[in-house]
Amino acid sequence: MDTTNTAPGDKLIRLDTFDTAVAVDPSAEDDAKRRFMTLILQTAHRNNGNIGHVLRATNTSGEVFAVKLLKDNAILSGQAPDRSAEQSAAHLANTAALFEEYRHLYTVSHLRGFPRVYGYGSCEDDPLILMEWVEGTSLKQALPLLPHDASGGLTTQMVAAVGNAVLRALLMTQVLVNPVIHRDLSPANIMFRTTSRTLEQQIADCSFDPCLIDMGSATMALGDDTITRRADIWRFATPAYAAPEMLTQDIEGIAALRRSPAIDVYALSSILYQLYSGRKPFDFESTDAAATGSFYLVKTKTKPAPLEPRCESDEALVQIIMKGLSVEQCDRPTEQQMLEVLSTYLTDAESEGREGTGDEAAIDIDSGTHLKVDVAGERAREVLDQARHDATTRRRFIIGGVVAVVAGLSVVGAATHSFGIPDYLGGIRGSLDDYTWDQLQKISLKIKAAETRSEAREIAQRYHLLDADGHIPYPCTKRVKLTNGLEVGAQLVGIRHDELLDGTGKAGLTFMFDAGVAERNAAAEPPSAGKADCELREWLDGDGLKLLPNKLRALIKSVKKVSNNAGAANSASCLSELPATLWLPAMVELCGTQPPDSFAEGYHYLADIYNGEGKEYQLFRELKVSPYSTNETMVRQWKGKDTCWWERTVSPDSSETEGTLYINRVGHDGDAFTYATPADKPNKRTCVIPGFCI
Structure with missing residues (x-):
């Protein structure tokens, strides 16, 4: 050495x-x-x-x-x-x-x-x-810099923003075959990356880029009893924030209890309690808990100090935090339920172009009326009611005994057909990101060569690109570092969906990025025709393609994409086929077909035009994306903020009435239908989120 x-x-x-x-x-x-x-x-x-x-x-x-x-x-x-x-x-x-x-x-x-x-x-x-050496600031270090309320705690919006960021990271692990539980969340172990945006920018945006560090106490939901006894069950967590089950080693069924996501819910609730009130849930300093090691008894035999809402609209936030501090795991909300409640407090801050103040947001309706929505009230209460119902259901399940839970975990493990050494040597990996692009191309060619669609799906399942039910795992991406320094995920959206330009059949795998690769208008000047005339299409085939790493760029296959290349039109004769390497999705590929009678009288022709641009991708069909409502899974971000993103679908009626080319977008709220805008002067910043086939 x-x-x-x-x-x-x-x-x-x-x-x-x-x-x-x-x-x-x-x-x-x-x-x-x-x-x-x-x-x-x-x-x-x-x-x-x-x-x-x-x-x-x-x-x-x-x-x-x-x-x-x-x-x-x-x-x-x-x-x-x-x-x-x-x-x-x-x-x-x-x-x-x-x-x-x-x-x-x-x-x-x-x-x-x-x-x-x-x-x-x-x-x-x-x-x-x-x-990785994470460049950034821990929540503990950042606390003095975050906006505070007059009461001494952080502002409600800032509490919700921190909780939202951490929960989104935790929920990412739920897509894994064997989910990971962090088990030692604390302000010191929550970092805010500052490589892309400064901490000041993240605070101003009320949107954080978290990185959960120190996985020394982490475990997998489906664990190994031997390693549990040797190096897991004796691990503890930071007492001020830890769930009670992480502070003892001698209660019945402790091993199973220590493998629950409810542990992270408790720790995060403790952190949010401190952020909102300025104090920790339990005052260990004024007790002899530290000297006697009786943290477990304090947390199970006494209640945390009451957390009083600062105003009526904060009641739902306070309730979900206090539910997260329940002694029994089955009484705590799920991570998803917490996320839904906290997100209601961010709606106004994260949405652009909303009218109204306070806890109400005004949403424009085509008729010209306004629908008043109590962002931080009614929806949050609905989630809390569901959490109470789910807690009852979980309690009934757990009454059967912890042994049943452990047995159930074994069954789950078998059902997930976890792969082993023989599979690994055969080229099979655990998830999409475990493959190289070369390996994915080989799998794609196998899927392309399959004689039937059923056989193609079996191949995709064998390589864990589809789950046991034949669904595409979501979110589950392969990370891609772009030449402009951004890192995005490539999400699988379809199996044997797109026609190859060379006429040899359908591409085995189709991907779309999960975030913007650039922010730009669709055209520099008003185009004279439709999508074929758009500068953005030319940019995708040139500078856009150059954003991809060389290895990926070399494997992408050109496909045929249908679009409205005329602009203003009243029949499907405006549709024509163009070659595409990097391409934008059509509306129908995202939200499915629309019947003629779903459009106003005199506009039934729109159905033929929109529906003629392709077929809905499997992923979006499984995510139940609809042209009639918003969908959270369609929300994408640019620099930490929810953003609109381009479709390739032209709005023929708007193009005619406005006298300039209008192109549809997915809105910052996940609406795939109502955000058409001028190609050269969009009314909101708009990102480019392309797809590709290999």
Whole structure:
């Protein structure tokens, strides 16, 4: 081991072993080793955890990483420690725990809201994890900078924004075959990334870019009893925020209780309680809990101090927080229910162009009337009523005994057809993001070559691109780093859907990005015709395509896309077929067909035009996207704010009446029908979110 000083306090180390978290092509193995095997540890940058500490490190190319080491490692001291038998046993257990942490980090590494992990290695037999160094500010550090109410707590909107950001990250793990529970949420473990937007910008937008760090106490919902006894069941969490079941080890069924998402709900509720009131739910400082270790008894035998709403409209927020602090897991709301309540407090702030003030938002209706909506009241109360009903249902289920729950987990594990070593060697991975683009192209070709649609779906299921019911997992994306520095997800939307331009059949896999790749108008000047004339179409085939990494760009297949290329029209004769590499979705591809009588008298012809542009993709059909309502799953973001995004569907009637080309968009609220706007001068900022086939 070389620990030569490269700067005061820094250490140059060379790893003995290193396994990358993502499979590396054998021809690129040497490059990977050169990238990761020699590191400079910057010991001045250090964060301590339960069993180890995290140091900032750079490689010889100047890339920045985080290295997690055990606390008793030999790397920093430069010599092997002289451990007693007891210390050696503890070191062995901590090594197992560190590898468990790596396993959990690897599982969530591709999900938005969690740090990237690069691999697991060793230096002089001391284990380490190499992962992303998250540039940002923790919630604990950011607290003084966030807007406060006169009562001493944060403003209601800011409390909701923080909770919303954390819940969206937690919910991402629910798409995994084996969901991950963080189990140690605290203001210190919630980071706000500042690589894309400064903290000041995030505060101003009331929209945060979270990253949940320190997975040392994390676990998987479907766990292993052996590792549970050795390195899981004895782990604890930050007492001020932890659920009671994380503060004891001697109650019946503790292992099953410790594998529930309800643990994260409790911890987040504790944090939101503190943000809203300026104090923690339990005053451990004025009791002897810290001295006696009786945190569990305090949280189960006493109630948190009452949380009083500052105004009537805050009642739903306070109620959902207090429900989250219930002693029994079955009485707590789900993460989704909490998200729905908190989101009602963000509607006004996140929506552009809404009229009204206070707790009411005015929504324009075509008739010219206005519908008054109590954003933070009625909808929140509906969610709370549903949470109470669900709590009763969960209680009935749990009465059967924790043993039944554990048995049920085993059944779930079998039902998910979890893959093992033989599957892995056969090219099968656990989820979309685990594949390389080359591997996905090979799967796509297999699906394309299938003799029947049923056979194609079986192939997609075998490779875990469809779930056991034949549905496309959502949200489940493959992360893509664009050349403009943005990182977006590629979401699978269809299987054998689009006709290839070369006439050889249908592309096996169709993807769409989950966020904007750029923000721009559809045209620089009013176009003379329809979609074919739009500058945006030309941009997609040129500069837009250049945003993609070379490996992906080389695999994309051109397809045939139908669109209205005339503009103002009153029959389907305006439709024609154009080649497309990167393309915008048609309205019908998002929300399905519309019958003629769904349009006003005199406009029935719109159905033939809109419906003629294609067929609805499987994903959007499963997400129940409708032309008659908003849909939360269609909400997309640009720089942390909900945004409108372009369709390729021209609005022929608006184009005729307005005398300029109007193009439809998906609205910032997820409405796929009502946001047509001039191509050259949209009334709201509009993003480009294209699709592609391989």
